[in-house]
Amino acid sequence: MDNGFSSPRRDAFPAGLRVLVVDDDPTWLRILEKMLKKCSYEVTTCCLAREALNLLRERKDGYDIVISDVNMPDMDGFKLLEHVGLEMDLPVIMMSVDGETSRVMKGVQHGACDYLLKPIRMKELRNIWQHVFRKRIHEAREFESLDGFEGILLMRNGSDQSDDGNLFALEDMTSIKKRKDVDNKHDDREYGDPSSTKKARVVWSVDLHQKFVKAVNQIGFDKVGPKKILDLMNVPWLTRENVASHLQKYRLYLSRLQKENDQKSSSCGVKLSDLPSKDPPGSVGFQNLINRQQNDVKLDVFKFSEGTVQPQNVDPKSHDSDLKVISESTSEKRRALTNKIPDKKIRRSSEMGVNHSHIPSESEANRQVFGCTISTQYPWSEVPEMQLKQENKSFLHLEDSFSQLPLHGTQHHIQVNQSQSISSNHSISEGEIAGCIETKPLYADDKSDYTSSGSSTGRAIDAFSVQPKSHGQSLEPIHNTNCIPDPEFHQRNVLLGDEVASAPLDEDLHLYWLEGECYNMNLGLQMSEYYDPALISETPFHLYDSADYSVVDQGLFIA
Amino acid sequence: MERGQPRRQVAAMKQSLFDQGYLDEQFIQLEELSDDANPNFVEEIVILYYRDSSRLVSSIEQTLERSPLDFNKLESLLHQFKGSSSSIGAKKVKAECTLLGEYCRAGNAEGCTRSFQQLKKEYSVLRKKLEAYFQLARQAGPAESACRPK
Numbered sequence: 001m002d003n004g005f006s007s008p009r010r011d012a013f014p015a016g017l018r019v020l021v022v023d024d025d026p027t028w029l030r031i032l033e034k035m036l037k038k039c040s041y042e043v044t045t046c047c048l049a050r051e052a053l054n055l056l057r058e059r060k061d062g063y064d065i066v067i068s069d070v071n072m073p074d075m076d077g078f079k080l081l082e083h084v085g086l087e088m089d090l091p092v093i094m095m096s097v098d099g100e101t102s103r104v105m106k107g108v109q110h111g112a113c114d115y116l117l118k119p120i121r122m123k124e125l126r127n128i129w130q131h132v133f134r135k136r137i138h139e140a141r142e143f144e145s146l147d148g149f150e151g152i153l154l155m156r157n158g159s160d161q162s163d164d165g166n167l168f169a170l171e172d173m174t175s176i177k178k179r180k181d182v183d184n185k186h187d188d189r190e191y192g193d194p195s196s197t198k199k200a201r202v203v204w205s206v207d208l209h210q211k212f213v214k215a216v217n218q219i220g221f222d223k224v225g226p227k228k229i230l231d232l233m234n235v236p237w238l239t240r241e242n243v244a245s246h247l248q249k250y251r252l253y254l255s256r257l258q259k260e261n262d263q264k265s266s267s268c269g270v271k272l273s274d275l276p277s278k279d280p281p282g283s284v285g286f287q288n289l290i291n292r293q294q295n296d297v298k299l300d301v302f303k304f305s306e307g308t309v310q311p312q313n314v315d316p317k318s319h320d321s322d323l324k325v326i327s328e329s330t331s332e333k334r335r336a337l338t339n340k341i342p343d344k345k346i347r348r349s350s351e352m353g354v355n356h357s358h359i360p361s362e363s364e365a366n367r368q369v370f371g372c373t374i375s376t377q378y379p380w381s382e383v384p385e386m387q388l389k390q391e392n393k394s395f396l397h398l399e400d401s402f403s404q405l406p407l408h409g410t411q412h413h414i415q416v417n418q419s420q421s422i423s424s425n426h427s428i429s430e431g432e433i434a435g436c437i438e439t440k441p442l443y444a445d446d447k448s449d450y451t452s453s454g455s456s457t458g459r460a461i462d463a464f465s466v467q468p469k470s471h472g473q474s475l476e477p478i479h480n481t482n483c484i485p486d487p488e489f490h491q492r493n494v495l496l497g498d499e500v501a502s503a504p505l506d507e508d509l510h511l512y513w514l515e516g517e518c519y520n521m522n523l524g525l526q527m528s529e530y531y532d533p534a535l536i537s538e539t540p541f542h543l544y545d546s547a548d549y550s551v552v553d554q555g556l557f558i559a
Numbered sequence: 560m561e562r563g564q565p566r567r568q569v570a571a572m573k574q575s576l577f578d579q580g581y582l583d584e585q586f587i588q589l590e591e592l593s594d595d596a597n598p599n600f601v602e603e604i605v606i607l608y609y610r611d612s613s614r615l616v617s618s619i620e621q622t623l624e625r626s627p628l629d630f631n632k633l634e635s636l637l638h639q640f641k642g643s644s645s646s647i648g649a650k651k652v653k654a655e656c657t658l659l660g661e662y663c664r665a666g667n668a669e670g671c672t673r674s675f676q677q678l679k680k681e682y683s684v685l686r687k688k689l690e691a692y693f694q695l696a697r698q699a700g701p702a703e704s705a706c707r708p709k
Binding site: 026031098118121 | 589597607612648
């Protein structure tokens with residue numbers, strides 16, 4: 001059994017936290033170094049922002065957190081912050097002598113997780129590990145099920161990152177993976193004062209936790225008790241107390257998830273319960289892929305790896321869960337939602353395996369990943385910065401979002417799956433818009449096929465905001481395309497990373513679709529190569545939607 | 560007993576630096592950072608501060624001598640200087656920086672120059688005071704922690 005003691009650094013968390021301090025003032029640099037060392041952190045100091053950036057680039061996985069002064073001669077601290085946010089996905093704490101609200105705000109806007117005023121106090125530094133920890137929690141909550149996480153390739157985003165953080169897709173996957181493993185070990189343990197960490201305590205390793213969850217599921221969540229779990233788990237050295245405390249944490253964890261999800265649902269005005277009944281009579285195809293938190297599902301995680309969707313449920317009760325795919329299978333449509341469930345991981349959720357091509361399926365999942373590739377012939381680079389919100393229209397308002405783009409008269413194909421692409425002409429707005437939306441998950445550069453969410457009459461994809469982003473430049477939230485099929489539906493933000501910025505058609509475009517920002521989830525959408533509609537989508541366009549309620553009507557795409 | 564006398568002197572001297580508003584609690588924090596690895600941490604920091612900030616002071620001086628006065632540059636330098644001064648808890652110097660910064664923002668070149676003289680004065684007064692203090696502390700010997708409870 002993995003006891004997690006492989007590395008002292010991990011076990012003593014937050015001791016050993018790797019901090020990079022950047023300050024042009026040598027005096028402060030020395031003081032901070034001393035202070036951080038007193039906190040048992042591993043400190044690297046650096047008096048130039050550029051040097052810091054180089055260090056960070058050289059060792060992408062070498063630091064846990066960055067503390068940076070705002071005013072530096074070679075590079076503005078905010079700029080550094082931006083780079084770190086974009087490239088490394090690390091929590092950054094800003095500091096300055098100046099407590100001016102506008103500056104602090106600027107720092108926060110640029111993604112600083114904290115803003116400390118000089119003179120910085122020991123107690124503030126002692127506490128900075130919380131940012132690292134918080135980020136891990138968020139990551140864990142949003143993308144991992146508690147049980148059975150192996151190398152998870154999901155791209156993730158700390159919530160404390162602003163939308164600038166959406167480019168993490170660029171981050172080296174292996175490092176994420178590595179870090180994840182560390183995180184997982186941390187997540188179930190308590191973090192106390194560094195001095196108290198010497199005390200032996202049960203490390204709830206992945207394996208151990210899986211046993212635990214298995215036992216809980218076997219017993220039934222309602223009837224579960226520490227003693228029963230202990231018996232079932234059959235781990236000799238474990239005590240009832242260990243289990244009891246872990247069970248408590250587990251319950252808290254689940255309720256927290258529940259709460260969070262409920263909030264999400266409600267804040268987005270998704271009324272899931274009456275969805276089916278409200279489906280417009282004529283609608284075809286996927287009506288709504290919606291997360292229904294009302295069911296007991298706490299968290300379903302889809303893992304994607306090479307063409308595989310692996311839904312996992314955290315909650316024992318989640319059999320009856322949520323991927324609500326109401327599809328009236330229209331003949332020609334090939335749907336790409338392919339869920340392969342490796343039984344090793346998903347013991348309890350075999351029902352989740354959805355492999356529906358034409359199945360009017362009722363499989364449910366909270367999280368849905370889909371990607372879209374849109375090929376259009378529009379020069380995206382010319383898209384003006386704007387934010388549009390169009391609501392309650394029953395078709396995809398591409399015209400609106402890309403307002404200068406002549407959409408009418410073209411055709412749109414929404415291709416849900418790369419391999420089984422649905423390229424069907426459909427009439428999205430009156431003008432027959434052409435385009436190809438091809439789904440593909442972001443993080444996995446592998447060709448994965450799965451998941452689809454087309455949209456009917458374009459009403460499917462609702463409300464997304466597209467933010468084009470030009471490479472190497474700071475993010476500029478720009479486009480919002482909101483197509484809301486139904487008043488009650490969801491909103492999705494699409495961040496569009498636009499490599500094209502100045503170059504016309506043939507350039508790569510990265511689109512990141514960000515789902516309701518409240519979740520900090522990312523829809524990564526990579527859009528590349530726009531060509532003539534006729535050429536149709538080779539455009540790898542990765543869209544990762546981890547949102548709870550992606551509503552996609554596919555029917556309309558099927559002419 | 561023999562050692563008690565100088566220790567008390569050190570404590571009294573330090574106390575007076577606080578009472579007269581030269582230092583703030585940051586200085587205490589520096590003292591608390593001293594440990595076996597860096598027994599003279601405060602002194603080390605103060606030396607570092609004066610070495611680095613003298614560069615800033617002369618930059619400010621040069622900027623002030625130029626005409627027309629570059630207020631933006633001056634403000635930026637002041638900001639740095641103030642930040643640096645906060646590291647050792649140089650309370651009066653910081654206050655002077657703030658004042659000078661106000662003149663700077665007001666575009667009052669004459670006020671800036673006047674204020675800078677005061678700043679320089681506080682800066683060097685503190686230096687002398689701290690030098691005297693460290694000297695006394697060294698003579699008193701390393702009983703620092705024994706007398707710290709104020």
